[in-house]
Amino acid sequence: MAKRLRTWIVVADGARARFLAPSDDRSKLVPARNADMVALESRGHAHDLKSDKPGRSYSSARGGVRHALEPPHDPHKLEKHRFSASLVEALEVACERREFDRLVVVAPRRSLGEMRTLMSSRLQRCIQHEIAKDLTNETSARLWKRLMALGTLPL
Known part of the structure; x- marks a missing residue:
């Protein structure tokens, strides 16, 4: 009898991930x-994520007016x-431990792209x-109903 393949379904966004299996x-x-993974920092206010107000600088014209500088990065994007x-x-560790054979990843397009760039080729093959x-x-x-309707979970 053939070995039954273990499938994990990872449902994630930029601040939460759920690990499910049939x-x-x-x-x-x-x-x-x-346990699921939750990043409470990503759901906080921007002023809680950064240390202080942006710096200030004089304008390039001789008006003597000072303007706030924009921070180079969005703190929410960095946390995500x-x-x-x-x-x-966490998925790489689970893959090395052979906790699953197949993986179904459900995430927004931006998160999928970001995860794809960070994954090893071994995890991508799963x-x-x-x-x-x-x-x-x-x-x-x-x-479960949505995944079955899409035909992503073979029985």
Whole structure:
């Protein structure tokens, strides 16, 4: 008898990731590991993410007027990138431990692209499907129905 392949479904956005797997009877989704990943920093206010107000500078004309300088990076984007990197790292560890054979990644388009650049070729080979949607707020039952309708979970 052939070995049954273990499939993980990772539903993520820039601040939250849920790890799910089909149940033994293939009728619903169950948690694939003990805990989901949540980055509370990404959901905070911008003033909580950066240290202080932007610097000020005199204008180039001789008016003596001072203007605030724009920060070079958006703190929310930096936090989302950090979260994507930690998510990929957790998936790399799970892949090395052979906790799954196939992977279905459901995330917004920007997050998928960012994760793809951070993944090793070994982890990329495990990916069976990528779905460019934000479904983090879906219940497990509704997510199961949507994935089955898309034909992403072979039985």
